[in-house]
Every structure is written in structure tokens, then in C-alpha cells.
Amino acid sequence: EPLARTVLVLATPGMPRSITRPKKSPHRVKQKVAKPKSQKIAKPNAFDHSVLDYDASQTQFANFKKLGLLADVNTIGAARSTITGFKPRNLGQPCADPTPDGYEHPLEGEVCEKRYVHRMVPEGEQKVLRALLAKHGDFGLTAMARDMKVNTLQHTEAHLRRRIAKMQAEDAAEAAAEALATEEAARRNESAAAAAGGAQLT
Incomplete structure (x- = not known):
């Protein structure tokens, strides 16, 4: 019986690959894809x-x-x-x-009330301003503007004056609100204690 022989074919690494493109099948038919029609968006009307x-x-x-x-x-x-x-x-x-006189137009009733947006001084800016105040005091605005180590953004003297005044006003308003809340809490505690004492006497 003839012996089965196994032949190993090794690909030579130096041989280039074939660059011929495969031939297209003559039976392939191109299909046309219908593009979606653009929809017209109606313009918004302010009186809707x-x-x-x-x-x-x-x-x-x-x-x-x-x-x-x-x-x-x-x-x-x-x-x-x-x-x-x-x-x-x-x-x-x-x-x-x-x-x-006294007639109110319908448009006046549709206009919303004006809202005021109060922007607080950011926490990072507060740290810089408080550091400048601790170093130069309340009246050292010129020195604050020239201090390149703390005032890294090189804010001007007028800008620092406005921001410090706004921060101090916010601090005062916050302190007043805290004092008012403390007074209200004390009044509630006194009224609760008085009510408890009256209940014990009865």
C-alpha cells in the first residue's frame, strides 16, 4: 500500500501578496436607495x-x-x-x-414679571479677597492690585473695591439672616416652655 505523504508548503516571507482586484460579478445589479425627503418646518408664530x-x-x-x-x-x-x-x-x-385711561392692553397681562438674578461672589474669589484683606487691610487697595502672589489674576484697584464691597454686603446680609433665625428659634423655645409649664400646672 502506498504511504500517504504530507507535504508542507511554507510561505516565503519575502514574497509580496497579490494586488489584483477580484473581478466584479456581471450579474450584480446596483440598487438605488431613495433619499428621504426633507420636511419643511413651520416657522413659529408669536401669537400661537x-x-x-x-x-x-x-x-x-x-x-x-x-x-x-x-x-x-x-x-x-x-x-x-x-x-x-x-x-x-x-x-x-x-x-x-x-x-x-385705565385701559389695560391684553399684551400687558401676558408679560411675565421681571425677575432679578442675584449672583453671589464665588467661593474661590472669596478666598482670594479675604487673603488680600488679611494681608493689606481694608484700605490697601493699591497694594492689593500690585500683589502678584495673591492677586494672580491681576485685578485692578476699582475691580477689587467693587468685589470686596459686594462680598462684605453679602456677609452682612447673611449675618442678619442668621441673627433673625436665632431670635425666632429662641421665641419658639420660650413659647413651647411656657406652654409646657402651663400644662403641668393644670
């Missing part, structure tokens, strides 16, 4: 959530008259002779009749 109705089919001044607006914003500065190329359409005439 308002009690007022703005009719886009009418003219601007007709809407102004219906809404009760007295002046056209495009006529601002029309009386100045220095403006060139400006032609106001309404010539400064009122769009609607003047309203009686």
Missing part, C-alpha cells in the same frame, strides 16, 4: 399661545389697528434729518385710536 389674533392675510397696519397698537415700530427715528435712505411707510401716524 396669545389671546391676540394676527391675521397674515391682512396688511401690517390693519393688524396693528385690530391689536390696538398705536405706533409703528418702523417709524422710530423718522423725524431725524441725519438718517438717509429711510422712508417710513406710516409717516408717524397712529395705527389705532387712543385708548381711554
Whole structure:
């Protein structure tokens, strides 16, 4: 019986790989992918959530008259002779009749109340300001501005004056609030003790 022989074929590391591209099959058909159509986004209308109705089919001044607006914003500065190329359409005439005294326009009821945002002095800036105050005192603003070791951001004398005044005002307000809270707590304790004493006597 012939002996089965195993032949090992070793790839030579110096031989380059074949760079010929495989031939494309002639039976492959390209499929066209339909691109999604872009959707038009409607422009937001400021009167969508308002009690007022703005009719886009009418003219601007007709809407102004219906809404009760007295002046056209495009006529601002029309009386100045220095403006060139400006032609106001309404010539400064009122769009609607003047309203009686005490009349409140619907837009006034829709305007939110003004909110004041109080920004506190950050904790990191407070550390720098307190270090400058401890080193130079309350009246050494010029020395604070020239102190490059502590005042690393090189704040000016005017800036340091404003920030120190704001920090001291915040400290005073915080101390007053703490004192008021302490007084209220003491009053509650006194009233509770008086009520407990009255209950024991009865």
C-alpha cells in the first residue's frame, strides 16, 4: 500500500501578496436607495399661545389697528434729518385710536414679571479677597492690585473695591439672616416652655 505523504508548503516571507482586484460579478445589479425627503418646518408664530389674533392675510397696519397698537415700530427715528435712505411707510401716524385711561392692553397681562438674578461672589474669589484683606487691610487697595502672589489674576484697584464691597454686603446680609433665625428659634423655645409649664400646672 502506498504511504500517504504530507507535504508542507511554507510561505516565503519575502514574497509580496497579490494586488489584483477580484473581478466584479456581471450579474450584480446596483440598487438605488431613495433619499428621504426633507420636511419643511413651520416657522413659529408669536401669537400661537396669545389671546391676540394676527391675521397674515391682512396688511401690517390693519393688524396693528385690530391689536390696538398705536405706533409703528418702523417709524422710530423718522423725524431725524441725519438718517438717509429711510422712508417710513406710516409717516408717524397712529395705527389705532387712543385708548381711554385705565385701559389695560391684553399684551400687558401676558408679560411675565421681571425677575432679578442675584449672583453671589464665588467661593474661590472669596478666598482670594479675604487673603488680600488679611494681608493689606481694608484700605490697601493699591497694594492689593500690585500683589502678584495673591492677586494672580491681576485685578485692578476699582475691580477689587467693587468685589470686596459686594462680598462684605453679602456677609452682612447673611449675618442678619442668621441673627433673625436665632431670635425666632429662641421665641419658639420660650413659647413651647411656657406652654409646657402651663400644662403641668393644670
